[in-house]
Amino acid sequence: MQLRLLTLVCVTTGVAAFAAETDPKDVTYDDYGAIEVSLTGVTGDAANGALIVGDKSKGNCVACHAVSNLADIPFHGEVGPMLDGAGDRWTEAELRGLVANAKMTFEGTVMPAFYKDDGYIRPGDAYTGKAPTAPLTSILTAQEIEDVVVFLATLKEE
Amino acid sequence: MNTKAITAIAAILVFPVAAMAGPDEENLVINDELEMTSVTEAPAHLENLDTIYSGWHFRTDETQALQIDDFDNPAMIFVDQAVDLFETVDGAAGESCASCHDGVESFKGLQASMPKVDAESGKLVVMEDLINKCRTDRMEADAWKWxxxxxxxxxxxxxxQSRGLPMNVAIDGDAAPFWEQGKEMYYTRYGQLELSCANCHEENWGNMIRADHLSQGMINGFPTYRLKQAKLISRHNRFRGCIRDTRAETFAEGSDEFRALELYVASRGNGLSVETPAVRQ
Ligand code: HEC
Ligand code: HEC
Ligand code: HEC
Incomplete structure (x- = not known):
């Protein structure tokens, strides 16, 4: 019995360590909305993070936030605060929580949750206006969240 | 909550005044003579806005200019076509609108009170419903597409015909349940982006969202001529577009949900002049 339980535990943790990513429904936020553990275990790629932040079809973060580092992308919004210096203001765990689901940090914020796949009112099939035909996926993948987090961490104001 | 309210107030105070100094703080005047109320005190039922603005104030100078003179307003081509249609016989009954209605001027004032509850059926009706009812029941013609x-x-x-008159839709009596339904929709955070009409048009009007200057989402100028699409845009089409942009499943044009939303949104603009047909980018 004891032994079997132990093996089982080993197997499960083993799976968790290798199974690349934490499902959106299994993410643990701390009391302030931060996520301590990487969603994938793979360090993010800041260059790809920058692309996601600027890309309309991805994060489209610049729709609401201005980012001086991305000045080559036209039309930055003013709905959210400027992201310059976000890497000074927030730890990596806090940034991960903010990008995954900012509502855990700022209750009721207009900022969308990028790592969440249920609990919506009339979700659609992306921007078609139609009902989804397949199960919803989060707007960004686990690795894309990690990429954005690493990019945000580079936004320092010296 | 508190900080957000403060931010919202700051946005209201700082933004429109700073970014819209000059002509934009002045009221819209059309054809050098028709003085419109395009900025005014918010109606009493509106809790979160003090001042209401027509969408005209948020557009570029070039787009604004197209609306201040009917000769430049591209929507007027479509209005002229409708003048002809008004006289055109269609349907099995062999009648035109003009057979029964003593000129389109007889509808003066109607738009300012739309949508309204139809006394007979108890249903909330919008202008498209009134027109299609005459087409199908009275002219025995096909309904027009929304x-x-x-x-x-x-x-x-x-x-x-009502241009310049203040919007004044009824929100009490028979209209109350529809108004409540529309209000509920206005504050519902639809779609995967979880954004309500209020998130954009009440909390963030005056702010840029990507390349768009957010207005208060008023409908006193509809149908509007949209330069991008080179045609008249219906109210329900605009609602559909905004809900689609939240990654949501939208409601249909001509749905009861959009009728209710139309009543609520119209009521937020009570006091603004009817501006139909406005011009947007
Ligand atoms: C629809 C608007 C919107 C979008 C899209 C959006 N945000 Fe935000 N974001 C906000 C708002 C508003 C706040 C401020 C929090 C509050 O008080 O509600 C915020 C806050 C933040 C903060 C903390 C602000 C600080 O102090 O630096 C970060 C970091 C952030 N967002 C990153 C992102 C990233 C990365 C994306 C895209 C993956 C994104 N946001 C997309 C609206 C948005
Ligand atoms: C056979 C007669 C007839 C024809 C043809 C007709 N209507 Fe009507 N219309 C009526 C009657 C009767 C009413 C209801 C009484 C009223 O409100 O004037 C009405 C009502 C309306 C109303 C609502 C007025 C209000 O104050 O609520 C509108 C708008 C309208 N018609 C537009 C049109 C248009 C546009 C056309 C042509 C496409 C048209 N009608 C063709 C007879 C007609
Ligand atoms: C993600 C942000 C967003 C949301 C949510 C949103 N809108 Fe909009 N809306 C816009 C933008 C951007 C425009 C174009 C610029 C403008 O006129 O404000 C617009 C324009 C409009 C207009 C045209 C205004 C004019 O003067 O031409 C109306 C009406 C409107 N919205 C109503 C609504 C309603 C009703 C809802 C909710 C069902 C809604 N919007 C939700 C972003 C949004």
Whole structure:
């Protein structure tokens, strides 16, 4: 019995360590909305993070936030605060929580949750206006969240 | 909560005044003579805004200019077509609108009170419903498509008869349950982006969202001529577009949900002049 339980535990943790990513429904936020553990275990790629932040079809973060580092992308919004210096203001765990689901940090914020796949009112099939035909996926993948987090961490104001 | 309210107030105080100094703080005047109320005190039922603005104030100088003179307003082509349609016999009954209605001027004032509850059926009706009822029941003609050119041209022509009059839709009595339904929708955070109409048009009006300057989302100028699409845009089509942009499943044009939302949104603009047909980018 004891032994079997132990093996089982080993197997499960083993799976968790290798199974690349934490499902959106299994993410643990701390009391302030931060996520301590990487969603994938793979360090993010800041260059790809920058692309996601600027890309309309991805994060489209610049729709609401201005980012001086991305000045080559036209039309930055003013709905959210400027992201310059976000890497000074927030730890990596806090940034991960903010990008995954900012509502855990700022209750009721207009900022969308990028790592969440249920609990919506009339979700659609992306921007078609139609009902989804397949199960919803989060707007960004686990690795894309990690990429954005690493990019945000580079936004320092010296 | 508190900080957000403060931010919202700051946005209201700082933004429009700073970014819209000059002509934009002045009221809209059309054809050098028709003085419109395009900025005014918010109606009493509106809790979160003090001042209401027509969408005209948020557009570029070039787009604004197209609306201040009817000769430059591209929507007028469609209005002229509707003038002809008004006289055109269609349907099995062999009648035109003009057979029964003593000129389109007889509809003066109607737009300012739309949508309204139909006393007979108890249903909330919008202008498209009134027009299609005459087409199907009285002319025995086919109903016009909601956002089609014929329909929106006619909606614009009838709306134009009330241009300059203050919007004044009823929200009490029979209208109350529809108004409540529309209000509930206005504050519902639809779609995968979880954004309500209020998130954009009440909390963030005056702010840029990507390349768009957010207005208060008023409908006193609808149908509007949209330069991007080169045609008249119906109210329900605009609602559909905004909900689609939240990654949501939208409601249909001509749905009861959008009728209710139309009543609520119209009521937020009570006091602004009917501006039909407005011009947008
Ligand atoms: C629809 C608007 C919107 C979008 C899209 C959006 N945000 Fe935000 N974001 C906000 C708002 C508003 C706040 C401020 C929090 C509050 O008080 O509600 C915020 C806050 C933040 C903060 C903390 C602000 C600080 O102090 O630096 C970060 C970091 C951030 N967002 C990153 C992102 C990233 C990365 C994306 C895209 C993956 C994104 N946001 C997309 C609206 C948005
Ligand atoms: C056979 C007669 C007839 C024809 C043809 C007809 N209507 Fe009507 N219309 C009526 C009657 C009757 C009413 C209801 C009484 C009223 O409100 O004037 C009405 C009502 C309306 C109303 C609502 C007025 C209000 O104050 O609520 C509108 C708008 C309208 N018609 C537009 C049109 C248009 C546009 C056309 C042509 C496409 C048209 N009608 C063709 C007879 C007609
Ligand atoms: C993600 C942000 C967003 C949301 C949510 C949103 N809108 Fe909009 N809306 C816009 C933008 C951007 C425009 C174009 C610029 C403008 O006129 O404000 C617009 C324009 C409009 C207009 C045209 C205003 C004019 O003067 O031409 C109306 C009406 C409107 N919205 C109503 C609504 C309603 C009703 C809802 C909710 C069902 C809604 N919007 C939700 C972003 C949004």
């Amino acid at each position: 956002s089609g050119g014929d329909m929106q041209g006619m909606v614009a022509l009838i709306g134009l």
